[in-house]
Amino acid sequence: QVQLVQxxxxxxxxxxxxxxxxxxxxxxxxxxxITWVRQAPGQGLEWMGWIRADNxxxxxxxxxxxxxxMTSDTSTNTAYMELRSLRSDDTAVYxxxxxxxxxxxxxxTLVTVSS
Amino acid sequence: xxxxTQPPSASGTPGQRVTISCSGSSSNIxxxxxxxxxxxxxxxxxxxxxxxxxxxxxxxDRFSGSKSGTSASLTISxxxxxxxxxxxxxxxxxxxxxxxxxxxxxxxTVL
Numbered sequence: 678q679v680q681l682v683q684x685x686x687x688x689x690x691x692x693x694x695x696x697x698x699x700x701x702x703x704x705x706x707x708x709x710x711i712t713w714v715r716q717a718p719g720q721g722l723e724w725m726g727w728i729r730a731d732n733x734x735x736x737x738x739x740x741x742x743x744x745x746x747m748t749s750d751t752s753t754n755t756a757y758m759e760l761r762s763l764r765s766d767d768t769a770v771y772x773x774x775x776x777x778x779x780x781x782x783x784x785x786t787l788v789t790v791s792s
Numbered sequence: 793x794x795x796x797t798q799p800p801s802a803s804g805t806p807g808q809r810v811t812i813s814c815s816g817s818s819s820n821i822x823x824x825x826x827x828x829x830x831x832x833x834x835x836x837x838x839x840x841x842x843x844x845x846x847x848x849x850x851x852x853d854r855f856s857g858s859k860s861g862t863s864a865s866l867t868i869s870x871x872x873x874x875x876x877x878x879x880x881x882x883x884x885x886x887x888x889x890x891x892x893x894x895x896x897x898x899x900x901t902v903l
Contacts, residue, residue, distance in 0.1 A: 712892070714837075721794045722829070722837065722880055724892035738891050778827045778842035779882070785836050 679703040681773050681783035688789045689763050696759040697786045699773035706749075707731035709776055711756035713747060715769040716785075725771075728756060763790045795820065795893035796881050803901040804871045812898045814864045814881035820893050824884040826864040828857055831878045831897070840879070841866060868900075876902045 684698040699711060713725040726737035728747040735747055741760070749756045756773060770785040797815040804810040814826065825844050829837035839848050841857035844864065854869040864883075868875055881895040 714892075714894075721896035722882070722894040724882075724894065736889065736891070739888055772836055774837075776839075778839055779829070779837070780839050780842075780848065782836040782838070 679775070679781040681775060681781060683771075683773060683783040683786045686787040686789070688791065691764055691790055691792055693763050693790075694759060694761040695763060695788050696757055697771050697773075697788070699756045699758070699783050701754045701756070701775065704775075706751060706754040711747070711749060712774045712779060713745075713758045713771065714774060714779070715771045717766070717769040720769075722772075723769075725758070730756065760788075763788075765790050794896035795885065796883065796895035798879075798881060798895035798898045800896065801899045801901065803903055804868075805903045806871055806873060808871045809867065809869045810871055810900065811868075812866045812879050812900070814866070814895050816862050816864075816883060816893070818862060819887045820862075820883040820885040821859065821864055822862040823886055826857065826859050827882045828855075828864075828866045829880045829882065831880065833878065837880065871902055873902050876900055 680702045682700045687695050689695050707730045710727045710729040712727045715723050728735045730749045744761045746759045768790045770787050772785050773783040775781050828841040830840045831837040844859040845857045856867045858865050878897045880897045885893045
């Protein structure tokens with residue numbers, strides 16, 4: 678069965694960077710892209726961007742264009758999302774998802790930005 | 793402020809039928825299909841409906857979706873206590889370089 682396992686919770690100071698990983702199993706990693714979605718406390722879901730696992734084509738949300746980098750490693754079936762210049766309003770649960778309609782989701786990674 | 797508009801809350805008693813709306817625009821729902829996600833607090837979203845009205849394997853047929861113009865709806869028939877969760881709609885938006893947009897979520901309470 679398709680499974681996405683994300684890295685653990687992180688606590689960062691404002692201005693720092695965070696890199697979240699998402700290890701895929703149960704399907705051919707290069708078949709679908711990996712999408713990153715975040716959810717701030719008490720808020721709705723927010724699309725951050727997408728990376729195609731087979732050719733590294735990326736599409737970032739304009740809001741994050743200058744601060745985010747998404748990568749993938751086909752040798753380990755793992756995708757990464759790095760967010761730089763963190764602010765307090767970046768505190769959120771970050772999810773990876775795969776499938777045409779975001780059929781499968783990781784368990785989420787809580788990133789807390791606090792001084 | 794979410795691009796797609798949903799009511800913040802909805803409620804119903806067991807056995808009732810509940811409908812949750814999702815309003816968008818010509819660049820998203822008006823042009824592209826809608827997905828719905830169910831999220832129990834503290835857990836990841838789960839795909840409930842895709843392509844406006846299709847149910848993934850394992851989703852009960854009491855969940856149904858529809859779309860008309862720039863709006864979409866999720867209907868739950870025969871409401872059950874385990875349906876208490878947050879429900880969010882999503883669609884691709886063709887503006888800018890294209891991006892996915894979500895509704896703000898509707899918290900469904902089973903009374």
